[in-house]
Amino acid sequence: xxxxxxxxxxxxxxxxxxxxxxxxxxxxxxxxxxxxxxxxxxxxxxxxxxxxxxxxxxxxxxxxxxxxxxxxxxxxxxxxxxxxxxxxxxxxxxxxxxxxxxxxxxxxxxxxxxxxxxxxxxxxxxxxxxxxxxxxxxxxxxxxxxxxxxxxxxxxxxxxxxxxxxxxxxxxxxxxxxxxxxxxxxxxxxxxxxxxxxxxxxxxxxxxxxxxxxxxxxxxxx
Ligand code: AMP
Numbered sequence: 001x002x003x004x005x006x007x008x009x010x011x012x013x014x015x016x017x018x019x020x021x022x023x024x025x026x027x028x029x030x031x032x033x034x035x036x037x038x039x040x041x042x043x044x045x046x047x048x049x050x051x052x053x054x055x056x057x058x059x060x061x062x063x064x065x066x067x068x069x070x071x072x073x074x075x076x077x078x079x080x081x082x083x084x085x086x087x088x089x090x091x092x093x094x095x096x097x098x099x100x101x102x103x104x105x106x107x108x109x110x111x112x113x114x115x116x117x118x119x120x121x122x123x124x125x126x127x128x129x130x131x132x133x134x135x136x137x138x139x140x141x142x143x144x145x146x147x148x149x150x151x152x153x154x155x156x157x158x159x160x161x162x163x164x165x166x167x168x169x170x171x172x173x174x175x176x177x178x179x180x181x182x183x184x185x186x187x188x189x190x191x192x193x194x195x196x197x198x199x200x201x202x203x204x205x206x207x208x209x210x211x212x213x214x215x216x217x218x219x220x221x222x
Contacts, residue, residue, distance in 0.1 A: 001026055001080035001218070002105060004087070006184055007113035008177045009170065010120040010127070012199045012207035015138050016113065017084040019211035024218060026080030029071055031064055033084075036162075037133065053164055056172030058088055058180060065095045072099060088181045093188075110188040111214065112196040113207075117174065119200055124170050128159040143201070 005013040038046030
């Protein structure tokens with residue numbers, strides 16, 4: 001099973017992907033997390049990625065595609081994968097189609113999350129994340145705070161705010177999404193694999209509600 005998470009920053013891709021990994025056992029692979037780990041470790045890839053991420057721009061396609069191509073060869077994703085944050089350009093989507101075709105695999109579902117822009121900005125500036133790679137729980141200091149301020153409920157790690165989660169960078173991340181990533185909605189609609197879900201406080205529909213519905217539908221298909 002191959003699931004792709006699509007959607008602007010702050011729509012809840014990581015949250016839904018993490019919940020689905022727990023429910024369905026498919027591996028969540030986030031290109032953003034791979035870049036952040038490299039930035040933290042000070043690798044060459046990290047230095048390169050940081051120069052784009054800190055400005056709200058995309059890391060170049062050739063670099064990103066190579067990372068995902070290598071990741072798709074690893075044994076832990078053979079049963080199923082939830083790609084969280086990839087592809088983000090038409091060139092990446094085409095490359096992914098080729099990589100999968102060579103393996104005799106195909107995309108089963110592209111889950112396109114939508115959220116009103118004002119909610120996105122609010123949500124991103126209030127977002128805090130657990131930096132423990134085994135946990136990665138996402139909190140919101142207003143809507144979904146941890147029990148003890150600044151501490152992850154699940155693993156006790158100190159929560160952090162992502163460097164690119166500030167109002168200035170968010171605006172350019174949203175613009176980048178509109179220009180470079182949103183054409184993928186049409187791309188995958190044409191492939192007949194798109195499923196669009198609104199995640200919004202306004203309609204009282206959160207990431208966990210979407211994840212529950214997807215879990216139910218996938219289990220019913222089997
Ligand atoms: P995310 O954690 O998915 O919000 O990603 C954080 C940042 O990493 C993005 O704003 C991009 O700068 C970069 N990034 C993540 N995935 C990709 C991708 N597929 N292509 C290019 N850049 C990416």
